[in-house]
Amino acid sequence: MTDFSELKNADIATIVLHPNIANRKEAGETKSLNERPVASELQEIVGLASAIDLRVDLSEIINLSKVNTANFFGSGTREKLKSLIEVGSITLAVVNTQLSAIQQRNLERFWQCKVIDRTGLIIEIFGARARTHEGGLQVELAALSFQRSRLVRSWTHLERQRGGGGFLGGPGERQIELDRRQLDNAIIQLQKQLKKVRNTRQLHRNARKRVPYPIVALVGYTNAGKSTLFNKLSGANVMSQDMLFATLDPTMRQIALPSGKTIILSDTVGFISNLPTHLIEAFKSTLEEVQSADLILHVRDISHADSNTQRTDVLSVLSDLDITTHKERFGLIEVLNKIDLLEDKCISSMLSENDQKNVKISAITGRGCTELLKMIDNILSQNERIHLFEVSLSDGAAVAWLHNKGTVKSIKTDDSKTSLEVALSEENANRFFKKFNMY
DSSP, X not given: OOOOTTOOGGGOEEEEEEEEESSGGGGTOOOOSSOOOHHXXXXXXXXXXXXXXXXXXXXXXXXXXXXXXXXXXXXXXXXXXHHHHHHTTOXXXXXXXXXXXXXXHHHHHHHTSEEEEHHXXXXXXXXXXXXXXXXXXXXXXXXXXXXXXXXXXXXXXXXXXXXXXSSSSOTTEEHHHHHHHHHHHHHHHHHHHHHHHHXXXXXXXXXXXXXXXXXXXXXXXXXXXXXXXXXXXXXXXXXOOSSTTOOOSOEEEEEEOXXXXXXXXXXXXXXXXXXXXXXXXXXXXXXHHHHTOSEEEEEEETTSTTHHHHHHHHHHHHHHTTOGGGOOSSOEEEEEEOGGGSOHHHXXXXXXXXXXXXXXXXXXXXXXXXXXXXXXXXXXXXXXXXXXXXXXXXXXXXXXXXXHHSEEEEEEEXXXXXXXXXXXXXXXXXXXXXXXXXX
16 A cells, blocks of 8 residues: 555545445444535545545445445445546545445455545544644544544464563563553553643633633534634634634634623634544633633524534533533623625615524624624623723723723712723622622
C-alpha cells in the first residue's frame, strides 16, 4: 500500500463511500427522528473529507441489504469497488460508517489501499484543527481510545509471542496484551493531564462568577456559521471558513450589549450526527463552557436542506450531555442563520413567525445581529428590578460599576451625591452593597 508519510492531503486520490443500509442499526448508527436524505449524507461525508483537503476523485452511494461481518460489503460490491479503485489509482477509501478493525483490515487487503471510517476521518479533522494545548490533548485521547478499539487478535503483527522474565508481561504474553497495556497507560496519563486543564478552566469560571458576567454560549451543527457570528458580534478573528469543523478549541470574548452590560460570548466545536460515544467523552471539556452558560444560542443554517434534522441532532447531543435540563433560568435562543442565501419571499414568510425565542440573521452581512443582541439583553434582564442608589460624588468607581453591571434608567446629581435608578439583578445588587460597603 501507499506510504502516506511524504504525501500532502491534496495528493491523496480519495474515494468516498456512503453505505445506504436497509437496517442502519445493524451498522451501529443512530437514526435521527427525521431521516436525512441519502444524497445529503454523502454530501456531508464528502465535505468532511474536503475539510482536510483530501482530493475526492470519486464518491458513491452503496446500497446494501445487510452488512457482511468480515468485510462489511458483499463480494460483488467489493469487486466492483476494487475495479473503480484500480482504474482511478485511488490510494484512500473513506467509508461513511463505523468499521470494525477486522472489516477495515480485510478491505485494505482486498482493495490494496488505505481505508478509514467516519470516526477515523473525524479524528483526523480534529487533529488538523486543534490549536491549544487542551485541544491537542483531546485529539490524542480520542485517537488512542480509537486505536485501542482497533486491537484485534486476528491482526498478524499482534499474534507474535513474547517471552521474558519479571512481573511485567511474563513468558508467552501476546503482543496484543502489551499493546493494550501501553495504550491504557497512555490514556490514563492523558486523562490526568486533561483533568488538570479542566481544573484550571474551573478556576477561570469561578473567577468570572466573582466578576460576574453572564456567559452566552454558541452551539450548533458544524458549519452552521457559529464562528462567523462570533466574529461579527465580538470583532474577533476566529477561523471561520465554509468547511466542516473549522473550530475545535473554545474561544471566549467580552462584548457589550445595547444596554451597556457586558457578557462573555463563547464559541464551541460544532456538532455532527453519529458521533461515537468515546469521541463525545473525549471532547466533553470543550463543551464545559456550554454547561456553565447562562444562555445558549443555537445557531442553525436555515438555508440547509437538512436544517430541521440538524436541529434534532444538536438538541439530542445537548440532552445526552445533560445541558438543557438546567437551563430553566433563561433557556435557549434559536438563531436562524444564513438568511442571505434564501429568497426574499422565504425570508418574509419566516419573519412572520411569532416566536420570541427565535431570531433570523445573516452573520455574513450582519442583518438581524442588532435584534439578536437586543433579545439577549432583554432575556438576561428578565430577573432584574429597579434599585435606587445614592453614591458619593467622589465615588466614580461605584457609578462605573453600576453602569457596567446594570441598566441605568435615570441619574441625578446634587452638591453631595449622585442618585441613580438602576435595573439590576438581586445578585448584583447584593454584590454592589458588599463591594462598596453600603450596608
